[in-house]
Structures are given as structure tokens and as C-alpha cells.
Amino acid sequence: MWQRLGRPLAAGGGPGGTLVPRAGLKKYVLPPDYSDVTLPERPKLKFMDKVPAVPKVRREPRRLRDIRGPSSEATEFSQGQYGILALGGGYLHWGHFEMIRLTIGRCMDPKTMFAVWRVPAPYKPITRKSLGHRMGGGKGPIDHYVTAVKSGRLVVEVGGRCEFGEVKHFLTQVARKLPFPAVAVSRDTLQRMQKEEEEKQLNNQNPWTFERIITANMLGMRKYLSPYDLRFKGRYWGKFFLKHRV
Amino acid sequence: MAALSGGGPWRRGWLPALQLVRHGSKAVTRHWKAMHFQRQKLMAVTEYLAPKPLIPEQCLPPKKEVVKEAEEDNGYVRLLRRLVAEAFRDNRMIVVCQYNPMPNEDMLLMRHYLRKHNIEVKFFLNEIVRPVLSQSKYKNLLPLFVGRNILLVSPETKVKEMLRVLKGVPQINLLGACIDDTILSKKGVENFAKLPSLEASQGQTVGALALLPSQTCSLLQRGSVHLTALLDEYIKQLQAGAEATAGSPTKPALSQSSEAH
Numbered sequence: 306m307w308q309r310l311g312r313p314l315a316a317g318g319g320p321g322g323t324l325v326p327r328a329g330l331k332k333y334v335l336p337p338d339y340s341d342v343t344l345p346e347r348p349k350l351k352f353m354d355k356v357p358a359v360p361k362v363r364r365e366p367r368r369l370r371d372i373r374g375p376s377s378e379a380t381e382f383s384q385g386q387y388g389i390l391a392l393g394g395g396y397l398h399w400g401h402f403e404m405i406r407l408t409i410g411r412c413m414d415p416k417t418m419f420a421v422w423r424v425p426a427p428y429k430p431i432t433r434k435s436l437g438h439r440m441g442g443g444k445g446p447i448d449h450y451v452t453a454v455k456s457g458r459l460v461v462e463v464g465g466r467c468e469f470g471e472v473k474h475f476l477t478q479v480a481r482k483l484p485f486p487a488v489a490v491s492r493d494t495l496q497r498m499q500k501e502e503e504e505k506q507l508n509n510q511n512p513w514t515f516e517r518i519i520t521a522n523m524l525g526m527r528k529y530l531s532p533y534d535l536r537f538k539g540r541y542w543g544k545f546f547l548k549h550r551v
Numbered sequence: 552m553a554a555l556s557g558g559g560p561w562r563r564g565w566l567p568a569l570q571l572v573r574h575g576s577k578a579v580t581r582h583w584k585a586m587h588f589q590r591q592k593l594m595a596v597t598e599y600l601a602p603k604p605l606i607p608e609q610c611l612p613p614k615k616e617v618v619k620e621a622e623e624d625n626g627y628v629r630l631l632r633r634l635v636a637e638a639f640r641d642n643r644m645i646v647v648c649q650y651n652p653m654p655n656e657d658m659l660l661m662r663h664y665l666r667k668h669n670i671e672v673k674f675f676l677n678e679i680v681r682p683v684l685s686q687s688k689y690k691n692l693l694p695l696f697v698g699r700n701i702l703l704v705s706p707e708t709k710v711k712e713m714l715r716v717l718k719g720v721p722q723i724n725l726l727g728a729c730i731d732d733t734i735l736s737k738k739g740v741e742n743f744a745k746l747p748s749l750e751a752s753q754g755q756t757v758g759a760l761a762l763l764p765s766q767t768c769s770l771l772q773r774g775s776v777h778l779t780a781l782l783d784e785y786i787k788q789l790q791a792g793a794e795a796t797a798g799s800p801t802k803p804a805l806s807q808s809s810e811a812h
Contacts, residue, residue, distance in 0.1 A: 509600060
């Protein structure tokens, strides 16, 4: 309702009179130095196959644990400066890959930017039974292939002679369309997120933490929890990542 | 009815820690799987509590994170400060005026008239002038540098002409001046303008001092001058008397009367 002034009124204008706001000296910011950035030969995203080169013969069980919990690979930046971070688990199929490839290819400038995949091409076969049949009759045939993505994994990386502001718009566009919650990040923002998490863990005023209760099995809580919760510490539930929890 | 999954619980190797499942939904689902109530309670108890300071941040004055050293590293800022220092050093008269927005042509005319009297109009940003002044001897001028202002600087002190020009420009108001390292207010400047020029006052002083010696000379000569005047008068009267006796015999009365004098 009431908007607080950003600076006190009496600064420099106490006995002399009221302070009339006006523009001060223009601060000339030097443009960023991109001398150490090299663009690869093919700056655009590689085409991902729908089916791997050697299609799988054997049908695999569902193994949903490849969605569950935090990711152990591709959590840090490798070549680029900006990327899309997955904040939940899910499967990416060929349609998603095409969407990402075409959107980023359309919105980026191949002369100054480059993009790199951080997820492999679809490798996991997903079976589907034909529509309208009753249960039973064995496992269905392989329908399509997907890639499993866990939370905390980078999907694509973008780099080159560009600022986050230029890249953020289309990265958020792509992130919205993914099957799991995702966010556009840069190296700085990712570091800041990690630091904030650590700070939250340190300055938590609640003496009762999920980890403490579950490791000591207070009140017999482990009866209602899974052994995976020892690892996930209340931050992961199924494929979801609970960001607000510590 | 479906309390137990088919033949499961009574098999060998059944872990009593595992809860009896009713509907068989897996751990990882597309939808948000409903948590057991105990687990919900645990999640509610172990939520994050942010640290709360005794005095909320809104009640404290805002923290200013201004880094002034970075500004001085800026070459442009250093240049401007040098210009300000030069202006204060090289000019005898520095006048601070309030600047209100005015039409450009009027501004140009004013600058032209002032330039004729060798007065320059300078614009400096307050944020540059203030640190320069606070470290020099002009600390008492600091309260003037608030709001929009301009500096009129000149190596000479032609205050009368300047005031005449400024009178014709209502948007420029005189706030204060520093003439010959003397800080003057608006009234002080007006009084300064009414003073006679340096040459005139010098001449006056010299005249006042030389008055007494000049009088001494005339004082000393007064006696002899008076005597000379009287003798001249007497000679004139004798001559006048001699003419009168040569003209008629009635005239000796006049000469006698003049002799009696």
C-alpha cells in the first residue's frame, strides 16, 4: 500500500531544503569480455534419433527408480554458461527433443551462441499394449524410447558470446514445455541456489529435521517411511522435488 | 476385502516394516501420491523455519550498500573532480546559484552576456562537488550544493554587471558566493556590488591621507599670503586715491578716509 522510499529524504537536504530526485552521474559499464570463448564447429543442437541405432530386442521392466531422487550426473555446467535445470523427474521422448532442438535452433544466433545436449538420446524402451484390450496376454511390444531425467540434472546447455538476459527468454519457453518442472539457470544463478540451500540448512530455526528424526527412528517413524527416505531426507516424493523443504 | 494383497503377507520373508498396501500404487506415480497421515505430520513438524531477528528489517533504516571506492577508480569521475578543483583554484569569484529550468535561448543569451564580462557558467554534479569541497577549505559552502545549481566563476570580480544580468533572468537565483576566499551571502554580494571599485577606493584612501600634508603647506603660507593680499589692497586704494586727487579737490576726503583705514 504505502511505498517506502528507497533512500532517506534528509540525505544532503537536511538544513538546506528538500531533496529533489534527479539523475546522477552516468556509470559507464564496460561490455563483457568474450575473448576466451570459442564456438564449436556445429553450434546448433544435434538431431536426436527416435530409436537408438541398435534397437532393443528385449523388453525391459519399468524401473521407475531412474526418475526418483536427485540426479548424480550432469548436475554442473560443462561447456556452456546457461542451461535448463530439471526440478523434477520425468521421461523425455522424441517429441520433447524435437521441440527443444527446434525452439533453441530458431531463437539462438549460431554466429555468437552454441548449444549442447546434456541428456542422452532416448534409450529406454517403453511398451504399450494396443488400445481396447483387456488385461493379460503378456507384456506389450515396444512403442517408443525415452530418456530418464532426475531432478537436479541439466537438460541443455547454451553458451557463447551472449548474456543471460538474451538467452533466458527462450530457455524459459522451452522449460515450460517440458514434462517436469524446469528453470533456466546460469552458472551464477545455480551457484546462488546451491548456496541458498546450504544457508537454509544452517540457519533453520526448527530443531526437528526430517533427517534427524528418521536416522534416529524417533516415534517409530520408519514404519511409515521408505528406506529411500533416508537418502532423500524428505526433499523428494515420488518423482517430485520439494523445493521449499530443507 | 482387499485388505491384503493376494497371498502376500503370509509368505516367508515378509518384512513386517513394510506397510500393508491396499491398492498397489507404486512409489513413483504421475500424480501426487497421498502420504500416510503420520508422514504428513512428520513433514509438517520438520518444515523450515526462517530466522527472525528481534527487530524486523522494516523497522530499521535501510542498509546502504554503496561502494564509493569503485566510483573514484572511474577515470571520468576523477576528471570531473579535477575540473571542480581547478575551477575553485583558478577563479577569484565563485557564485553558486539555484538553477531552474529555463528556455534554451534565454540560457544562451544569459551565458553570452556573462561571457562578455569574462564570467563562465559551469555545471557540476553535486555528488562530485561535495567530496571535493569537504576535503578542501570550502567546507562551509557544502550546504549550498543541494538541488539543481550552477556555478558562475570568474577571475575578476565584476559583481555589479553580473547582478544586472541575473536580475533579467528570474530562473537563476543567487544563493551564495565566495569572492577572494570570503564567503558572502546574497545580501553580502549586493553590498559588495555597492562598494566602489578598488582603484576608486585606493584613490580615496590616498586622497584622505594626503589631505593633511596638503593643508600643512597652505597653513604655513597663510600668514605671508594674507600680508601680500592686504598690501595689494592697500596699493590699489592708494592708486585709487591718487587718481581721485588728480581729478577733483573733493576726493582728498576719500583719500583721508582711506588713509584713516
